[in-house]
Amino acid sequence: MQLDGKRLEIVNLLSKPMTTSEIAKSLDLSKSTVSHHLKILQKLGLVKVEKEEIEKNFIKRYYVSTLHTPEMIFPQEAKILAGFRFTRDEFFRTLIRNLTVYNLENPILLKKVGIDVGYHLLSLKVEVDDVINGIANLWEDLGLGDVRTGSNRIKVYDCYTCSGLDEIGKPYCKLDEGIIEGILFKNTGRRHEVIETKCWGTGDNYCLFEINPL
Structure with a gap:
């Protein structure tokens, strides 16, 4: 799913709640076209129903962009922001999650950043299996998750x-993919492709990274 021009226009328009009819009139689109775009934007987490009203036995829904209302994406993090009660962990988790969600349509950038971070993060100079175990230890030491490793995979x-x-029908963790690739390249001298095949974004309750030498 891509954020084409019209979907971006809808997201930018919804800084305040609007109905499908109001959006269609503002952008000179049919209501059916707007409804189609709204379904996709809702699935991506970029638009949400703000309120519903009953009018002449019909439900009138008002949509708003989550880019203008961050509490709709991360309610717990938004409460932290509102109360100015930041710990370092809360700050970085909020930062990483927002960068991840807002760059879903441009994942290459996140992966490139991850590769650069990974290249400078861990130096072991050992074989691939030992590097994978080193990554698992690093992940747990940094509090990034509870890790299990197998042959060319990290769960x-x-x-x-x-x-x-x-x-959302696709993985979130492009930054993590890049970090793992960067660590592998730094420590083995060989390039590997890391692909996240399971994720909360795909409906699983864990992440699975498959590692393939190039």
């Missing part, structure tokens, strides 16, 4: 990045 429970987020 993470209670993932710092995505645990508890909505199912």
Whole structure:
């Protein structure tokens, strides 16, 4: 699913609650087209129903962009923001989750950042299996999740990045993919492709990263 021009226009328009009819009139679109775009934007977590009203036996829904109302995406984090009660962990988790959600349509950028971070994060200079075990230990030491390893795979429970987020039909953790790739390249001298095949975003309660040498 891509954020094409019209969907971006809808997201930008919904800084205040609007109905399907109001959106259609503002953007000169049919109501059926707007409804189609709204369903996709809701699935991506970028638009949410603000309120509903009954009018002449019909339900009138008012939509609003979550980009303008962060509490709709992360209610717990929003309460922290509102009360100015930040711990360092709360700050970084809120930052990472927002960067992840807002870059769902541009995951390459997050992965590139992750590769650079990973390259400078861990230096072991050992074989691949030992590097994977080293990554698992690092993840747990940093509080990024409860990790299990296997042959060319890393499974993470209670993932710092995505645990508890909505199912959106695709993985969230591109930053984590990049970090693992960067660590592997730094320590083995070989490039690997890391692909997250299971995630809270795909409806699973853990993340699974598959590691393939290139």
